[in-house]
Structure formats: C-alpha cells, structure tokens
Amino acid sequence: MKSHAAPIRVLLVEDSPSQLQLLRAYLEATPDLVVVGTATNGQEAVQSTLRLRPNIVAMDIHLPVFDGYEATRQIMQHQPTPIVLFSSSAGNAEQRAMAALAAGALAVVRKPAGPADPASITDREHFIRTLRLMAGVKVVTRHPPRPTPVRVPRTPTANVELVAIASSTGGPAALQTLLTDLGPRLPVPVVIAQHVAIGFAQALAGWLGSVVPQPVHVVSEELSLTPSHIYLPADNLHLVISQPGKVSVLPSSDDDRYCPSGDYLFASVARHYGSRAIGVIMTGMGEDGARGLAELAAAGGITFGQDEASCVVYGMPKAAKALGAVRHELPLERLGLSIAALLAPAQNKD
Structure with a gap:
C-alpha cells in the first residue's frame, strides 16, 4: 500500500442525476478525496478512466450502455485502476457486482442513501473508508501460464477430510x-x-x-x-x-x-x-x-x-x-x- 500525500483522485460513475449529486457532495466534503470527473454510463466510465487516470473509480454496478461489470472488464484490460463498486438493488445487480470483483474490481459496498435513511451515516463512512483503503492497491492485469502442480508430501498418519x-x-x-x-x-x-x-x-x-x-x-x-x-x-x-x-x-x-x-x-x-x-x-x-x-x-x-x-x-x-x-x-x-x-x-x- 502506498500513501497519498495529495488528495485521492476519484472518478465517480452514477447514472441517476440526484444520486450523482448526493454522492459527489459526500466525497467533496471529505478533505482527502477529490472528484476529478463524473460519468453516467459504463462507456463513459471507461473513456474517462483512460483520459483522467484517477487514483480510484467509484462506480454503480447498474449503468446504461453497459453495466459496471463490463466497464470493470474493459478498464482492467486497457487501464488497470482500483475500482470500488456500489449498489442499492438486489438480485441480478448484486451477482453482476460479484462477477465484476472477479474481473478485477477490489470491493463492492452498499450505495449510501440520503440523510433521511437511518443507515446513511454508516454506509457513507464505509464507502469513504473503502475508497481510501483501495486507492493505494496496485492493480495489474495478469495472463499467467497454466503450470504443473507442486507435489506436497501427503501426511501418512491421517486422511484429509x-x-x-x-x-x-x-x-x-x-x-x-x-x-x-x-x-x-x-x-x-x-x-x-x-x-x-x-x-x-x-x-x-x-x-x-x-x-x-x-x-x-x-x-x-x-x-x-x-x-x-x-x-x-x-x-x-x-x-x-x-x-x-x-x-x-x-x-x-x-x-x-x-x-x-x-x-x-x-x-x-x-x-x-x-x-x-x-x-x-x-x-x-x-x-x-x-x-x-x-x-x-x-x-x-x-x-x-x-x-x-x-x-x-x-x-x-x-x-x-x-x-x-x-x-x-x-x-x-x-x-x-x-x-x-x-x-x-x-x-x-x-
């Protein structure tokens, strides 16, 4: 992990204008985070990542054009960058978030809601803490060869169960x-x-x-x-x-x-x-x-x-x-x- 003396540069991706405004306000109220750009769909997220080279991408899993999974896959292929996904919906969106983790995203968290929601403060603090933690992770795209297994001596006194x-x-x-x-x-x-x-x-x-x-x-x-x-x-x-x-x-x-x-x-x-x-x-x-x-x-x-x-x-x-x-x-x-x-x-x- 590396420390950031300068503010952490965040690309924020959210298709709802009201949610984008709310999340941006949360981030801009945090001194060590700065929003360097926003995007409203998966394609814009990929293009903005290539152009802005943020320290981290904070992205909704449910997006138009293509979703957070496909955006993650393309970002990790073309410009590997730490990605934190957020979601407020259940079912398929959450499973797509898990697929995005496998494609290279570092974490998925619940989307912080507005101040009227009782869970808002906890979710907001977790969201910001996760961005700080993940911004310093070095991410790379690896294409390793398939090696032969290493033989580990089998324990003679017991069978593995x-x-x-x-x-x-x-x-x-x-x-x-x-x-x-x-x-x-x-x-x-x-x-x-x-x-x-x-x-x-x-x-x-x-x-x-x-x-x-x-x-x-x-x-x-x-x-x-x-x-x-x-x-x-x-x-x-x-x-x-x-x-x-x-x-x-x-x-x-x-x-x-x-x-x-x-x-x-x-x-x-x-x-x-x-x-x-x-x-x-x-x-x-x-x-x-x-x-x-x-x-x-x-x-x-x-x-x-x-x-x-x-x-x-x-x-x-x-x-x-x-x-x-x-x-x-x-x-x-x-x-x-x-x-x-x-x-x-x-x-x-x-």
Missing part, C-alpha cells in the same frame, strides 16, 4: 480459480470465510455457484457437510465447524474486526479436524486468518498460503507467514492444482 479457506480483497477471483482447479469430484467439503459487505453474501454464493463446478451453500444454521460441496456464511455471521461433519454459524459482534472471520473458521477446524484438514489463506488486507491458521498448523493441519506475486493484496498471507503458519507458499495458479494432487489418493479410493 476438509478444506478451509480464508480470503478478502481479490478473493472472489482467487476462489474461482482455486475451486475450478479442485474439480467437480472433490472428495471433501470446502468451508470458506470470504470478507464481503453486508447484504452481498447471497449474491457472492449465487455468483460463485455459477462459475465453479461444485454446489455452493449459504449457511444460516447448523448443516451436515457433504463432499464436493462449498459452504459460505450468511450475512453478518461467522462460519465455524461445530463438530466433525457439521458446519454452523456464530453472530458477529461490534468488537469483531472482520466478518466472516478467518481466525474463527481456522480455529474451529483445528479443534475438530486437526491433521485431517487443509487450511488455505489467500489474498486480502489485514491479518485475519493468520492466528487461526497458526492454530491449525500446530494441530497438524496442512497449510497453504498464496504468494505475494499472485495476490491482489499480500496482507493476510504475509501475516500468516510471519507467524510460521504457512507450510507451503504457492502462486494462485498452483494452489488448486497442488491441493487436488494432494487429495488424489483419496479420490482413487472410490
């Missing part, structure tokens, strides 16, 4: 790659703590289920785990293993820095699975998941971390590595293939 993953910024695209590489006949269930804004958990699961070969479930109460199935928590809940073969959720509290928490998930996996689990920590800001992954490693679990070069933000994996929690550090393009190779003996038993 669960894969647990924690990720944040850049996570949706990383999850798509990893889960696709694991394949449709994965012999174990996968539990995931992916940081996502409140209101977007169902959209994340819906989008992920449309792009990976495994069924995806949103957990709001205790469920039995099924091999080859993916489990994510519902909004504002932490995903945890409650007992072997069972996944459940815990409510978040005001003291939680992250929700869902990778630390909560990995710690619960360490308690109930220990050496029979694989833990994976991937791209994301902060240090969530590092302590929990250390607990899993200490319990004999096989732990992986995404390497710096393939991370959008090398925060969570770096923190885990500093604690000695990462036994195998690999680029994203090798993670899924290597875990699949590790699980291959279990697959061959069928």
Whole structure:
C-alpha cells in the first residue's frame, strides 16, 4: 500500500442525476478525496478512466450502455485502476457486482442513501473508508501460464477430510480459480470465510455457484457437510465447524474486526479436524486468518498460503507467514492444482 500525500483522485460513475449529486457532495466534503470527473454510463466510465487516470473509480454496478461489470472488464484490460463498486438493488445487480470483483474490481459496498435513511451515516463512512483503503492497491492485469502442480508430501498418519479457506480483497477471483482447479469430484467439503459487505453474501454464493463446478451453500444454521460441496456464511455471521461433519454459524459482534472471520473458521477446524484438514489463506488486507491458521498448523493441519506475486493484496498471507503458519507458499495458479494432487489418493479410493 502506498500513501497519498495529495488528495485521492476519484472518478465517480452514477447514472441517476440526484444520486450523482448526493454522492459527489459526500466525497467533496471529505478533505482527502477529490472528484476529478463524473460519468453516467459504463462507456463513459471507461473513456474517462483512460483520459483522467484517477487514483480510484467509484462506480454503480447498474449503468446504461453497459453495466459496471463490463466497464470493470474493459478498464482492467486497457487501464488497470482500483475500482470500488456500489449498489442499492438486489438480485441480478448484486451477482453482476460479484462477477465484476472477479474481473478485477477490489470491493463492492452498499450505495449510501440520503440523510433521511437511518443507515446513511454508516454506509457513507464505509464507502469513504473503502475508497481510501483501495486507492493505494496496485492493480495489474495478469495472463499467467497454466503450470504443473507442486507435489506436497501427503501426511501418512491421517486422511484429509476438509478444506478451509480464508480470503478478502481479490478473493472472489482467487476462489474461482482455486475451486475450478479442485474439480467437480472433490472428495471433501470446502468451508470458506470470504470478507464481503453486508447484504452481498447471497449474491457472492449465487455468483460463485455459477462459475465453479461444485454446489455452493449459504449457511444460516447448523448443516451436515457433504463432499464436493462449498459452504459460505450468511450475512453478518461467522462460519465455524461445530463438530466433525457439521458446519454452523456464530453472530458477529461490534468488537469483531472482520466478518466472516478467518481466525474463527481456522480455529474451529483445528479443534475438530486437526491433521485431517487443509487450511488455505489467500489474498486480502489485514491479518485475519493468520492466528487461526497458526492454530491449525500446530494441530497438524496442512497449510497453504498464496504468494505475494499472485495476490491482489499480500496482507493476510504475509501475516500468516510471519507467524510460521504457512507450510507451503504457492502462486494462485498452483494452489488448486497442488491441493487436488494432494487429495488424489483419496479420490482413487472410490
């Protein structure tokens, strides 16, 4: 992350004149942000990004001409720039926002409403805080070759029965790659703590289920785990293993820095699975998941971390590595293939 001595230059993209005026007023009331331009459709957003080269693009997902997903895709192809998406609608718009995250956008947040809305202050503060955080992220367009998997020695004393993953910024695209590489006949269930804004958990699961070969479930109460199935928590809940073969959720509290928490998930996996689990920590800001992954490693679990070069933000994996929690550090393009190779003996038993 780099600091901005000068104000952060924001390109604001919103098709509603009244909403554009409102959002611009919010940003212009913030001393370290400056609106260098506005656009009212996806095509203008791409053209303005190429012309103005802002530090960050703040963009509605629902736009005319082409939407925020297509604008994101073109911006990342022609002029990679940090992008934060916002949305106030549900359903398809939110799933398109998840697709845009996979295409290179860094975050999606709820669109701040007017002062009369009770959630206005919270949403506005979150929106501005996210712009500040994401403006310093270096984004690039990568076209990596497909490498061969790295062989990881299989633990001779126990069979792997669960894969647990924690990720944040850049996570949706990383999850798509990893889960696709694991394949449709994965012999174990996968539990995931992916940081996502409140209101977007169902959209994340819906989008992920449309792009990976495994069924995806949103957990709001205790469920039995099924091999080859993916489990994510519902909004504002932490995903945890409650007992072997069972996944459940815990409510978040005001003291939680992250929700869902990778630390909560990995710690619960360490308690109930220990050496029979694989833990994976991937791209994301902060240090969530590092302590929990250390607990899993200490319990004999096989732990992986995404390497710096393939991370959008090398925060969570770096923190885990500093604690000695990462036994195998690999680029994203090798993670899924290597875990699949590790699980291959279990697959061959069928």
